[in-house]
Amino acid sequence: MKNNLRIISSNDGSHTIYREDIDEHYHSIHGSIQESIHVFIEAGLKTFIKKNKKKEINILEIGFGTGLNALLTNQETKQLKQIVNYHTLEPLPIECSLIKNLNFKKINSKVFSLIHNLEWNCNHSINNFFTFFKEKITFEDFNSKIKYDIIYYDAFGPNSQKEMWTLDVFEKLYSLLNSSGILVTYCAKGQVRRDLKSVGFEMERLPGPIGKREMLRASKI
Template identity: 40%
Template sequence: MQRVRITDDGFTTLFSAEFNQFYHSVRGALDETQRVYIELGLLAKMQETQEISILELGFGTGLNALITAGEAKKNQLKVHYTSLEPFPISEEDVKLLNYQTDTATDLLQKLHSVNWEENIEISSNFSLKKVKSTLQDFKTDELFDVVYYDAFAPSSQPELWTVETFTHVASFLKKGGFLTTYCSKTIVRRAMEQAGFKVEKHVGIWGKREVVRAIKL
């Protein structure tokens, strides 16, 4: 399998040999981020508050964080972003990514190069804390407004799509907080419901594939 692939919307995604999955949909890396995490997560929560705390599973290529930082500036939000990543990509892989748009020339490199386990103010609108931890081992007293649930698919990481795991995630969310994800499998939605979420199915990327926003009750 090729290491790098250009997705249908012209952006790069990387292939993880360990999990036998691409980091982003080959149909559209940016399209996926924009629909699942920005529209259903960040911008929806923006209707309630201008200061938003986000927990991401996992940091991966940094695309979700990059686009969120741009949206925070554009909409004058204050975003506190915590991202879990037990298996960071290499500096060589970062150089293969083509996410440096005219509005984010050096930002992607900065997001990847900041120190781990430290809360770093990237801009007046966006702070980032990268945590080198699995979800199962992650502990915090902080409560988040939104969770970007961007784990690899259940076929590769089944342990991250269980009732027990979603119950663990729910403990990090404020009441009414959102969990957004690309995966809408019936078994996943049922696990979320059993963990105390109200699950919404939304029209997905390109108007076809369904995606999920789960709300903590």
């Protein structure tokens, strides 16, 4: 997964990756860091913590990619003194030669290198607040004995990866959440919202990050 990929700068100066074969970016071109903070950290992690007092929170991310969401989550958990067990799925890891040129290093270069260099498919303790497990697998093949409190749903969009936005996938996502768990995604398509609702989620349309009108939060009640 190298020749197909190239680094570009998004509008907030932070990098993202463009994947040529499917004409998709890994983040919003309006700003990758601002998008990740808005959708996953603010509307996901911080909202969940405000509503639920849990000693430990289990997060599942679909699509590890550049590791930006993991990096920002690690940073936030230290500030909030919240224990998080972070489990992320990725079938197509990005080559290190590309990763090392991303300017996300400025967030925390030590942790950024660590999460990329750690062995796949086993659990690692990054610090007292953050355990990290990256699994080289597709979501379709993934099974779990544990349930999650928050899902960061960060697959490529329905136009290029429609198999990730089906009712079967949404039912599986629902079943992977604890009751009172939430799923957040940058995608705000009407059909996605209606389909998530039809498998049992309570849906909220929230203001989107810069450059996008809306995003979605789905709650398991």
